[in-house]
Amino acid sequence: MTHLKDGESGVIISTNTLPSHHFGSHRHHRWGFQKRLEDMGLTPGTKVTVVKSAPFHGPIELQVRGSRLAIGRGMADRILVSVER
Amino acid sequence: MTKNRIIIALAGNANVGKSVIFNHLTGMHQHIGNWPGKTVERAEGTLHFKGHTIDVVDLPGIYSLSTFSIEEVISREYIAIENPNLVINVVDASVLERNLFFTLQLVELETPMIVALNQMDIAKEKGIKIDHKKLEKILGVPVIPTVAPTQVGIYKLLQTSVDIIEKGNATPLKIQYGEEVEEKIRELSRLVERLKLPYPARWVAIKLLEGDEQIEDKIRQLDPKILSASKKLAKEIERIHGHSCSTVMTSERYEIAGCIAREVQQIVPPVKLPKREKLHALTTHKVLGYPIMAAVILSVFFSIFSFGDYTSGFLSDLFYGFEPIFQDIGIIGELLWGGVAEGLIAGITIALPYLLPFYLVLYFLEDSGYLSRIAFLMDNLMHKIGLHGKAFIPMMLGFGCNVPACLGCRIMETDRERLIAIFVVTLVPCAATTVIILGLVGAFVGVQWALLLYVVDLLIIFALGRIAFKALPGEPTGLIMEMHDYKVPHGATVVKQTWFRLEEFIKMAFPLIIAGSFVIKLAEVLGLLEPIADVLSPVTVGWLGLPAITGITLIFGVLRKELTLIMLATLLGTSNFAAVQGFGPVQMIVFTLVAMLYIPCISTIGALVKELGWKKAYLITVFEIAFAIIVGGIAYRLLLLANIW
Numbered sequence: 001m002t003h004l005k006d007g008e009s010g011v012i013i014s015t016n017t018l019p020s021h022h023f024g025s026h027r028h029h030r031w032g033f034q035k036r037l038e039d040m041g042l043t044p045g046t047k048v049t050v051v052k053s054a055p056f057h058g059p060i061e062l063q064v065r066g067s068r069l070a071i072g073r074g075m076a077d078r079i080l081v082s083v084e085r
Numbered sequence: 086m087t088k089n090r091i092i093i094a095l096a097g098n099a100n101v102g103k104s105v106i107f108n109h110l111t112g113m114h115q116h117i118g119n120w121p122g123k124t125v126e127r128a129e130g131t132l133h134f135k136g137h138t139i140d141v142v143d144l145p146g147i148y149s150l151s152t153f154s155i156e157e158v159i160s161r162e163y164i165a166i167e168n169p170n171l172v173i174n175v176v177d178a179s180v181l182e183r184n185l186f187f188t189l190q191l192v193e194l195e196t197p198m199i200v201a202l203n204q205m206d207i208a209k210e211k212g213i214k215i216d217h218k219k220l221e222k223i224l225g226v227p228v229i230p231t232v233a234p235t236q237v238g239i240y241k242l243l244q245t246s247v248d249i250i251e252k253g254n255a256t257p258l259k260i261q262y263g264e265e266v267e268e269k270i271r272e273l274s275r276l277v278e279r280l281k282l283p284y285p286a287r288w289v290a291i292k293l294l295e296g297d298e299q300i301e302d303k304i305r306q307l308d309p310k311i312l313s314a315s316k317k318l319a320k321e322i323e324r325i326h327g328h329s330c331s332t333v334m335t336s337e338r339y340e341i342a343g344c345i346a347r348e349v350q351q352i353v354p355p356v357k358l359p360k361r362e363k364l365h366a367l368t369t370h371k372v373l374g375y376p377i378m379a380a381v382i383l384s385v386f387f388s389i390f391s392f393g394d395y396t397s398g399f400l401s402d403l404f405y406g407f408e409p410i411f412q413d414i415g416i417i418g419e420l421l422w423g424g425v426a427e428g429l430i431a432g433i434t435i436a437l438p439y440l441l442p443f444y445l446v447l448y449f450l451e452d453s454g455y456l457s458r459i460a461f462l463m464d465n466l467m468h469k470i471g472l473h474g475k476a477f478i479p480m481m482l483g484f485g486c487n488v489p490a491c492l493g494c495r496i497m498e499t500d501r502e503r504l505i506a507i508f509v510v511t512l513v514p515c516a517a518t519t520v521i522i523l524g525l526v527g528a529f530v531g532v533q534w535a536l537l538l539y540v541v542d543l544l545i546i547f548a549l550g551r552i553a554f555k556a557l558p559g560e561p562t563g564l565i566m567e568m569h570d571y572k573v574p575h576g577a578t579v580v581k582q583t584w585f586r587l588e589e590f591i592k593m594a595f596p597l598i599i600a601g602s603f604v605i606k607l608a609e610v611l612g613l614l615e616p617i618a619d620v621l622s623p624v625t626v627g628w629l630g631l632p633a634i635t636g637i638t639l640i641f642g643v644l645r646k647e648l649t650l651i652m653l654a655t656l657l658g659t660s661n662f663a664a665v666q667g668f669g670p671v672q673m674i675v676f677t678l679v680a681m682l683y684i685p686c687i688s689t690i691g692a693l694v695k696e697l698g699w700k701k702a703y704l705i706t707v708f709e710i711a712f713a714i715i716v717g718g719i720a721y722r723l724l725l726l727a728n729i730w
Contacts, residue, residue, distance in 0.1 A: 014328070032153050033562065035331060039149035040565055041183055043336035044328055055371045058465035059474065059564050065343065067180040068365075068570075070461045072473055072563030 001048070001079040002060070009049040010081030015042055033075070041065040042079060091139045091250055092167075096160060096191060097175035098184055099146030100454070100569045102203045104128070105233035105578050106175055107143040110243070117585045120159050125495070134243050142169065148183070148567075150190045152299045154498050164196050165284045170250045172198040173242065178208035178215055178230070179570060181350055185342035188224065192257050195285040199227040199249055201242050206232045207570055210361075212353040220349040225257040234575045262337050265325055269294060269318040276311045280304075294319050295331040361571040368458045369568075378462055381455070386484065389442045393516065396438035404430040416610060424603035431602070431645050432595045439516050440590060443485040444583040447478075452574035457566055464564045470547060471554025472497070473564040476506045483513030487685055488594055489586060490515075491692035501559040507696060508705055509550045511685040514542055517646040518681050524650050526677045529663050530670045538674070542681060545716070593695065594688035601644045601687045614640075628718045629675055630725075632667055642680055643687050649680045671724045675717050683713030 004010055015037045041064050042048070049063040053073075060076045062069045097103050108115075111130025120127045128143040144163060145156035152158050164172060174191050176184040191198055202217055221228040227245045231238030261267060273290035282289055282303070292300040293315035304312050319330035326333045368377055404426075411422035450456050456478055464474030475496050483490035487510060494506040514522065527535035554561065608614055614637050618625075621636035629635075634656050635649075642649035654660040662668060684706060685693060693702035 015332075034329075035149075035151055035335070036153050036562075036565055038332055038335040039151060039153070039186075040567070041186065041339055043339050044332060045336060046339070052369070052371065054369070054374075054462060054465060056465050059461055061369065061461070061568070065182045065339070066346070067183045068568045070457070070464070070474070070564060070566045070568050072464055072468065072565070074468070074561075075563035075565060 001050070001076045001081045002053075002073060004050040004081065004083065006050055006052045008083065009047060010083045012042060012044050012046045012048060013080045013082055014044055015079050033078075037075065037079070040069060041067070042069075042071075048079075048081065089137050091137050091171070091247075092142065092169040093139055093171045093173060093246055094142045094144055094164060094169040095173050095175060096144045096164070096187075097146060098148055098177060098180075098187055099567070101146070101175050101177040101184065102231075102233040102575075103143060103146060103175045104582070105575045106173075106201060106203065106231070106239065106242075107141060108575075108578050108581060109233065109236055109239050110139075110141050115581070115585075117589075125155055125159055135247060137247060139243075139246075148187060150187075150194065151295070152297060158299065161194065164191070164194055165288075168196075170197065171246050172196050173201055173246060174198055175201045175203050177204050177569075178202045179204050179211050179213060180567075181208075181213070181215065182339075182343050182346040183567075185345055186339055189258075189260055189338055189342055192224070192226075193260060193285075193288050193291060195257075195288065197249060197253075198257070199229065199242070199245055200224065201238070202228055202230045203233050204572075205230050205237075206235075207572065210355070210359050211570075212355045214351045214353070216349045216351075220345070223258060223345055223348065234573075260338070260341060262334065266294070266322060266334065266337065269322060273311070273315055273318060276308075276314060277304075280307050280311075290315075291334065294322070295334055296329075364571050365458070365568070368455065369461055374458070374462050378459055381450075382459075382481065385446050385450075389439065389446065389485065390516070390519075392442055393439040397434045400434045400438065401430060404433070420603070420606055420610060423609070424606035425599055427606075428599035428602035428644070429595070431648075432591070432598050439485055440489065440587060441583065443482070444489070444586045445579065447482065448579045448582045448586075449574050452572075452579055454569050454571045457568050460564065460566060461568065468561075470505070470509065470550030471561045472502055472506055472509070472550070473562065475564065475566065476502070476509070479506055479510050480513055483510040483515060484519075485516055486590075487511055487513065487515050487689040488590055488692045491689060491696055492586075492589070494696065499559070499562055501557055502562060504697065504701065505550065505553050505557065507693065508553055509546055511689055511693070511705060511709065512542065512546045512549065512682065514539065514681055515646070517686070520647040521650045521677055521680050524647075525662060525673050530673055534670075534674060538677060538681065541678070545682070549712075593691050597687045597691045598644055605641060605644065624714060628714065628721075629679065630721045631672055631676055632665075635676055639680065639683065643684055645688075646680060646686055649676075670730045671721065674724060675721045678720050679713045679717040681713075682709060682716060684710050 001010065016034050046064060051061040051063055051068070053060045057073050059070050059072045062071060095103050095107055107128060107130065111132050114132065115128060115130040117126060117128045119125065125145055130141050132139050132141065142163070144160045147154070147157045147160055150157055150161040163169070172191060174188050176188060188200060200220075202215065202220070205215075208215060215230075217228045217230050227249065229238050229242045229245055231242060233239070262270065270287060270290045273293055274286040277289045277293075278286040289300060289304075293304065293312070296319065301312060322330040322333055328336070368374055407426070408422060411418040411426065460474030460477060462474075463477040467473055467476050476494070478496065479490045479493035482493050490510040490513065491507050494503050494510060497503045497506050522535050522538050526538060608617070617640065618633050618636040622633045625631045625636045625639075626633050635653065637656060638649045638652040641652040653662070657665055659665065662673065690702055690706055693705060697705075
């Protein structure tokens with residue numbers, strides 16, 4: 001998702017794209033973060049629009065399900081989206 | 086529970102106007118404490134309505150009933166186990182889909198409930214029209230449109246609540262997942278039913294399929310066979326969908342929420358961009374956002390410090406007028422005045438003038454929505470020390486006073502982040518530290534040196550934060566935060582929050598300050614201070630190169646940091662420090678550096694104990710004393726080498 005430009009939209013394919021060693025072996029954390037993203041409405045198949053990203057690799061502002069989310073770059077990196085251009 | 090006593094819980098997402106509704110319902114009859122054994126706030130209040138005594142419990146604002154945060158666990162345990170007579174689900178009408186996702190989870194918990202469709206005014210401004218009757222029909226529970234700040238719908242909300250409690254709920258919506266999921270839920274529910282758990286069987290089955298750790302642990306103890314059955318069923322769903330079972334169920338639940346939202350709302354976006362949208366774009370702007378933030382923060386600090394300085398001076402002059410009364414009654418009077426009264430005065434002259442406006446402004450900014458924009462802008466910087474944007478808010482608080490800053494770290498989601506944030510916050514120079522920096526170094530060495538000390542402190546914060554972040558086990562979490570629409574803060578709610586924070590501070594810090602000053606005064610009266618200074622002299626004189634007398638003042642600084650400076654003036658018999666032999670610019674800088682870093686004051690230690698427990702509070706305190714002494718000694722030698730003065 002971090003490759004989307006400001007104003008571009010995409011559909012979420014998955015929210016757990018990094019290899020598992022990236023998160024350590026602790027199951028709770030992996031489960032927790034993915035669950036957190038999904039609980040906030042970022043589930044597979046959801047359309048998201050990047051409104052803007054903060055400078056210096058800051059967080060991204062998203063429009064999703066009629067609400068406005070701020071999401072850290074590290075989290076956004078984990079979200080795989082397909083882009084309709 | 087007596088027949089007429091009713092318990093109503095308020096539940097909903099963060100920032101949907103829950104606390105405003107809570108305030109309207111309960112007025113002045115409120116009590117804010119903590120959930121047993123937790124550092125999560127519990128607000129309770131009582132009201133009387135048509136012969137009923139109603140206790141209202143304001144649950145924390147959350148987005149889901151899973152177990153990601155303590156708040157979520159507390160809320161769901163409360164609803165499932167304590168069984169309130171009714172849950173009022175406060176829903177933000179302007180962000181209906183997201184809010185309904187939570188509503189659906191309450192429905193799944195099978196609790197009696199009604200929906201308060203709040204912020205109808207903001208929804209209207211955004212061009213959202215909601216057919217609340219239709220929503221009521223679909224959900225099967227009453228839906229009352231409300232505009233909390235103007236009290237629209239509040240009476241009806243209460244009336245309906247009482248009706249529902251008396252007559253019982255209608256038949257709420259039964260949430261249907263896809264057939265392949267439903268099949269598994271049914272199979273598991275049958276197994277779970279026999280266990281006689283306090284939760285509904287269907288809900289437990291759903292949570293098991295979702296892989297909810299807490300429920301899994303409970304089931305493991307009761308019947309491990311059910312757990313392996315649920316794992317097998319979850320795997321099957323995973324095979325069918327290609328996503329984890331938890332993902333499938335959350336998606337489906339959101340799908341249902343989305344369907345309902347589309348069914349009941351009509352959106353005609355306004356032609357003109359609403360003002361709050363423009364304000365949002367401006368305050369989070371890539372370039373302009375930062376100068377605006379800097380201007381807001383600086384003006385807040387400037388006005389608080391000038392107000393605080395003036396009021397603090399005025400109050401202490403007032404109180405010190407009483408001193409002669411105590412001087413006439415000998416040693417007991419001295420103990421009473423120096424020990425008890427001065428501690429009390431210290432508390433009052435700090436708490437009221439600085440903390441009161443600080444809290445007011447903070448809650449004003451929070452309620453308006455600006456704090457989440459600051460978190461957005463500062464996220465990147467905070468990541469460097471393993472925290473995220475939200476941690477900037479307690480850090481800002483720390484410049485006023487470390488105590489509320491420690492308590493403010495509760496907004497961090499995980500224990501690990503709470504610990505790092507609290508540790509970092511105790512190193513932030515508070516208002517009292519600023520008094521020393523400006524009053525000693527700023528006044529007698531030079532403003533540029535005072536500024537340099539701030540820079541050094543910030544660098545230390547950054548370095549230590551980074552070390553703590555690397556050293557502590559666990560993974561950093563990222564920022565996920567809803568940025569709500571800007572709104573005009575509700576005055577009475579802001580004032581009440583301020584008052585409760587202040588009360589919390591007074592209850593915790595005052596006894597400590599008073600007891601502390603009593604002990605030190607007693608030591609002084611018994612003539613113990615000089616021997617203590619002698620014992621400390623290898624450190625103060627030998628290592629830090631300071632006059633032996635500073636040992637005593639640093640002890641006083643434990644009570645309140647600016648006492649180090651006041652005591653120094655008292656003991657030296659002059660406040661013109663430049664004239665004192667053996668206390669030149671080097672000593673002033675070293676002294677200030679040590680005072681700045683050496684210990685969280687006694688009230689902050691109290692806050693640390695409250696938030697982290699004795700052990701961690703002790704470790705942080707000991708670490709910071711040792712660290713300050715080491716840094717002070719190094720600074721002393723470097724300054725001698727530099728040979729500037």
